[in-house]
Amino acid sequence: MLLEQFPQEIRERMIPKTRDDLTYRCLGCEAGYDLSRLLYTCPSCGSLLMLVDTGFDKLKETPGKKWQRLFDSRRMLNVPALKGVYLFHELIGPHLPLEHIVYLGEGHTPVVRSNPALRHWAGTDIYFKNDGQNPSASFKDRGMASAISHLNHLIETGRVKKVLAVCASTGDTSAAAALYASYLGDKVASAVLLPEGKVTPQQLSQPLGAGAKVLMIPGVFDHAMKVVERLAQEYDVALLNSKNPWRIKGQESYSYEVAQQFDYALEGMAVVVPVGNAGNITAILTGFLSLFDLGIIKALPRVLAVQSHHADPVFRYYSNPPGKRVFEPVRVRPSVAQAAMIGNPVSMPRVIRLVEKYEDLAGEGAFAAVQVTEQEIMDSMLLADRSGHVACTQGGESLAGLKRAVDLGLVPAGEVAVLDSTAHHLKFVSFQEKYFEDSFEPEFEVVPKEELMNRPVPVRSKRAKRLPTEEDHLSGPELEDFVAATAQEVARILGIA
Numbered sequence: 001m002l003l004e005q006f007p008q009e010i011r012e013r014m015i016p017k018t019r020d021d022l023t024y025r026c027l028g029c030e031a032g033y034d035l036s037r038l039l040y041t042c043p044s045c046g047s048l049l050m051l052v053d054t055g056f057d058k059l060k061e062t063p064g065k066k067w068q069r070l071f072d073s074r075r076m077l078n079v080p081a082l083k084g085v086y087l088f089h090e091l092i093g094p095h096l097p098l099e100h101i102v103y104l105g106e107g108h109t110p111v112v113r114s115n116p117a118l119r120h121w122a123g124t125d126i127y128f129k130n131d132g133q134n135p136s137a138s139f140k141d142r143g144m145a146s147a148i149s150h151l152n153h154l155i156e157t158g159r160v161k162k163v164l165a166v167c168a169s170t171g172d173t174s175a176a177a178a179l180y181a182s183y184l185g186d187k188v189a190s191a192v193l194l195p196e197g198k199v200t201p202q203q204l205s206q207p208l209g210a211g212a213k214v215l216m217i218p219g220v221f222d223h224a225m226k227v228v229e230r231l232a233q234e235y236d237v238a239l240l241n242s243k244n245p246w247r248i249k250g251q252e253s254y255s256y257e258v259a260q261q262f263d264y265a266l267e268g269m270a271v272v273v274p275v276g277n278a279g280n281i282t283a284i285l286t287g288f289l290s291l292f293d294l295g296i297i298k299a300l301p302r303v304l305a306v307q308s309h310h311a312d313p314v315f316r317y318y319s320n321p322p323g324k325r326v327f328e329p330v331r332v333r334p335s336v337a338q339a340a341m342i343g344n345p346v347s348m349p350r351v352i353r354l355v356e357k358y359e360d361l362a363g364e365g366a367f368a369a370v371q372v373t374e375q376e377i378m379d380s381m382l383l384a385d386r387s388g389h390v391a392c393t394q395g396g397e398s399l400a401g402l403k404r405a406v407d408l409g410l411v412p413a414g415e416v417a418v419l420d421s422t423a424h425h426l427k428f429v430s431f432q433e434k435y436f437e438d439s440f441e442p443e444f445e446v447v448p449k450e451e452l453m454n455r456p457v458p459v460r461s462k463r464a465k466r467l468p469t470e471e472d473h474l475s476g477p478e479l480e481d482f483v484a485a486t487a488q489e490v491a492r493i494l495g496i497a
């Protein structure tokens with residue numbers, strides 16, 4: 001729809017004006033820093049940085065209903081920079097001129113309601129939000145669009161020269177980083193550090209295809225992360241991990257979209273999120289809090305964090321009562337939810353703060369962490385995918401977590417659950433393969449259930465005189481004979497008359 005076709009009172013706000021009132025603030029010592037520096041931790045105390053919008057209170061002058069109308073109208077506006085996460089420009093990157101925004105098709109992923117059988121199985125209404133339908137096939141694109149757009153802005157305004165962008169990754173961050181960096185061509189070179197043997201072949205192919213330098217580090221993700229942190233401290237590089245607060249900003253769009261997709265009525269809803277480095281849960285909590293603060297939503301949804309029993313530091317922290325909680329990193333064991341296989345989540349200090357605030361506003365129980373088994377993750381993923389979804393193992397983890405929460409009484413009957421399916425099923429097919437071939441290494445503790453297994457069936461009719469080969473595709477009566485005999489054999493296997 002053309003700009004001049006929107007009603008007068010909304011038209012002047014459709015193209016956002018830029019404003020420069022964001023700063024970095026240290027989560028530890030509260031020191032403030034200017035946005036033009038490439039900073040990821042506080043230079044004076046080493047704590048994480050938050051982005052503080054000192055102009056946020058001015059946004060409250062606009063009534064919640066007007067924000068709703070603005071965001072809903074913008075969905076019809078065909079301006080590429082505002083088609084992705086920057087549809088919520090005022091909340092995600094108000095300092096960015098539209099021409100510096102990098103849009104590769106991210107965000108606005110569909111919510112798909114589950115069929116009655118799956119809803120019955122879980123005991124609540126269920127919607128999967130398919131974040132695997134982002135350009136690099138995971139939610140990481142939301143944060144990467146934001147981090148790379150900000151970097152592009154610094155480069156285009158001459159504050160940063162050609163830069164090397166680095167990240168450590170369980171697979172999906174590197175896929176997103178390499179994709180978005182490649183779009184900027186010569187302006188940004190990208191290098192990704194992966195834990196050797198701990199990403200799927202599909203995930204490995206993505207940064208390779210996008211032309212990033214791919215470096216394999218011994219150990220698990222936590223080791224690669226430590227190396228990248230050292231690089232960011234001692235060298236002039238741009239860090240694209242979720243330590244980078246712009247990543248979190250972009251990922252807030254998930255909450256904004258959930259609100260929009262449910263017409264801003266989030267009462268009686270539960271949003272279920274698999275947790276690894278805890279960047280996504282940080283963003284999702286922050287996003288809902290901002291919407292609530294602006295009066296765009298009138299109720300905060302329940303938020304459930306899900307972790308595997310093989311990588312569960314956040315669950316362990318919250319399994320103690322308030323006052324008795326001490327954070328301790330865990331040593332991870334192999335997990336099919338490999339993208340969340342993290343023992344020392346970088347954003348844990350952010351989560352601790354946010355959860356306090358969230359529960360203050362929404363009441364006790366508005367946040368909960370649950371733990372599921374590897375077995376439950378695999379079974380749930382297959383159950384979802386047999387019910388019309390394209391869930392990855394982490395999406396399966398969301399479903400398993402919802403089921404656990406319902407069983408524990410953390411989610412009352414009648415609630416509507418939105419499950420974050422964080423990546424596309426196809427990135428994690430190697431775990432499905434292990435399941436179907438019963439070839440899981442014992443450490444995974446997954447025993448396939450016969451009723452969920454599936455295998456291809458070779459068809460070789462004994463009645464066919466000849467079978468086609470690579471060299472001889474058959475023709476005439478021989479082909480006719482092969483087709484007839486094989487059709488008969490297929491009918492026999494399928495038991496059709």
Ligand SMILES: *Cc1c(COP(=O)(O)O)cnc(C)c1O
Binds near residue numbers: 275392
């Ligand atoms: C990164 C990732 C996660 C974990 O998100 P965090 O922000 O690290 O907690 C979950 N699922 C997928 C598919 C991921 O790529």
Ligand SMILES: [Zn+2]
Binds near residue numbers: 028043044047
């Ligand atoms: Zn500090």
